[in-house]
Amino acid sequence: MSDYILLPFQFKYFDNSVLLVNQVGEYTFLEQEDFTTFYNGRLDIASDIYKRLKGQHFLTVESEKDFTLKLLSIKLRTKKAFITDFTSLHMIVVTLRCNCSCSYCHASSVDLDTKNYDMNWDTAKKTIDMIFQTPSNDIKIEYQGGEPTLNWDILEQSVLYAKFLNKFAKKKLGFVICTNLLSITEKQLSFCKEHSIELSTSLDGTKEIHDKNRKSRIDGSTYDTFITNSKIVKEKLGENGCSPLLTITSTNINKLRSVIDEYVKLGYNTIFLRALNPYGNAVKNKNDLSYSIDEFVNAYKDSLDYIIELNKKGINFVECYTALLLSRILTPFSTGFVDMQSPSGAGISGTIYNYDGKVYPADEARMLSRMGNDYFCMGNVNDNYKDVFNGKIIREIVYNSCVENMSMCSECVYQQYCGADVIRNYLETKDLQGYRLNSDFCKKNRMIFDYIFSLLKTADEELLDIFWSWATRRPYGDLKLEKK
Ligand code: SF4
Ligand code: SF4
Known part of the structure; x- marks a missing residue:
């Protein structure tokens, strides 16, 4: 003994x-x-x-x-270092108008000519003033919509104002515009280049899939316009100037290998396999778009196997959700991912400022408000910073999102890699802590963790190298060369 x-x-x-x-x-x-x-x-x-x-x-x-x-x-x-970096990601909804009408639009965007859904300069200025009160030394401002380029003057002025304030604050400041690329202009791209603004966009797969999911409110194929404009973006901002996000619906869930091929063909080297969230049009069009968690996880596993095969063939391509989980599993470092942190990153890692000046802890909270429930509104950009960021909502979120003391999670083997999505819990159960027994969020994560650990348990050296390259954000090809 x-x-x-x-x-x-x-x-x-x-x-x-x-x-x-x-x-x-x-x-x-x-x-x-x-x-x-x-x-x-x-x-x-x-x-x-x-x-x-x-x-x-x-x-x-x-x-x-x-x-x-x-x-x-x-x-x-x-x-847990992300807790001390309070709050670094600031999303601004400069307009809810959009030139697209996606079947799953979580943001519940409105028509191009709808009035009163654009942020005005007074609100934009107060938003930037509030952002600069964050104690974080790292500020990333992400413009969202609707289609944010439709309110370009306000977007441009707010970038310049943030850069002016940063002459005194001297923080690490970055910008991202989330755009569908449908109406982006050369002039706008020149501004992005001048101010090192990154673009984030959406691509749902082949022409057939993309056009079905993402219909233009004006005319024509959104895929064709995306292809034309993404080439211009690459010429102007470089190969990595714009990265796409995928939304998985019933349209593409059984065709993910061809979606991955499309990403590779267009020169992208990452994909994020995200399940559909129950907000906005995704709820209205649920019957046409949704699938079960088992279907999603099966599609995820098949796609992951396929992506691993591509890497073994020498194609550097990363599945971002797996990469995030591998960082948590294999490295000692802190990783931010608002929807899956303990305590939740809602409000403390990321915050969203709506076109009307209301402040929410996460995009999903803003989406919930578009569905008629303003529970998570933290305040307004006209309010005092401390009242908003040290108020009731943010305290409730932190109190109810530490998996270490939540039922089921407290005993779960995956607790250290997982987190809580309070807004989703509230939406589904009216309880911020929710119920793990019938939670799709928990079921999906458990099944994905099971799969990743089954791969890790039997991994050969090659697979471990691929996983390490993902976890440490280095191209697998470079890691192979270093080992030679
Ligand atoms: S998902 Fe984005 S691009 Fe599509 S309608 Fe909504 S806001 Fe517009
Ligand atoms: S997998 Fe489920 S039970 Fe485990 S920590 Fe995550 S949410 Fe909690």
Whole structure:
């Protein structure tokens, strides 16, 4: 019998073995027999298993207890560093008008000529003033809509005003415009180039799929315009000046391999496999667009296998959701992803300012308000910064989104890599903590984690290298060359 102390960890039985994850996200697999020996305190201190578990902080000894706990607390602080970066992502909805009418539009955009849905200069200026009160040294301003380029004058003025304020604040300041590229002009692109503004766009797959999902409010094929304009964007802003996001609906869920091929063909090297969210038009058109979580996860697994095959063939291509989870699983670093942090990143990592000056903790909260429920409104840009960012809503969100003490999550082996989506919980259950037993969010994450860990458990060196390259954001080709 050895004399050692067990440190906190979660575990689950996993394919005839046991998966263990400790409080700072380090994981290991043990044979069931070894697991029993371990938790009964009977491991031989000369054994490899004992040394591995001690090195990974699943156990310690009395003489090293204080040191181990200090080390663990440093690792935990590193993992949760996003909390101290309060608030870095600021999204501004400069207009709700849009030249597109996507079947799933979460934002519930309005027609081009609808009045009173544009942000005015007074609100835009107050928004930038409020953003610059953030304690974060890192400010990313992301313009959203509707189609934000339709209110270009306000967008342009607000960029210039933010840059003016930053002459005094001296923060790390960046800009992104989320645009469908349908009406972007050369003049606008020149402004983007001059001010290092990145573009984020949307591409749902082949012409047939894209045109079906994303209909123009004016005329013609949105795919054709996207292709023409994305070429101009690349010429002006460079190969990586614009990256697309995919929305998965029933239209493309069974064709994701061809969607990935389309991304590769157009020179993009990332894709984000996102499930449809239950907001806006996605709810109105639910019968035509939705699918079950099992269907989504099966499509995700098949796509991931396909992307891994592409990497093995020498094509650098990354699935961003897997890359995010791998960063959490394989590295000690903090990763931001508003919808899946503990506590939730809503309000403390990202905030959204609506065209009318109302402030929300997340895009989904703004979408919920478009559906008639303003529960998550934190205040207005006319209010005092502290009243908005230290108010009731943000406190409620933090209080209700620490997975470490939420039912089911507190015992879940994936707790350290997962998080809470309070707005989705509230939408589905009217309870900010929600119910994991029948939560699609939880089911999807559990199934995806199961798959990633099954791959990690049996991974050969090549697959591990691919995963490490994703987790550390380095092209797999470069990593291979470094190893030679
Ligand atoms: S999803 Fe975007 S591009 Fe499509 S209608 Fe909505 S705001 Fe416009
Ligand atoms: S949401 Fe589900 S998968 Fe995530 S930690 Fe909670 S129980 Fe685990």
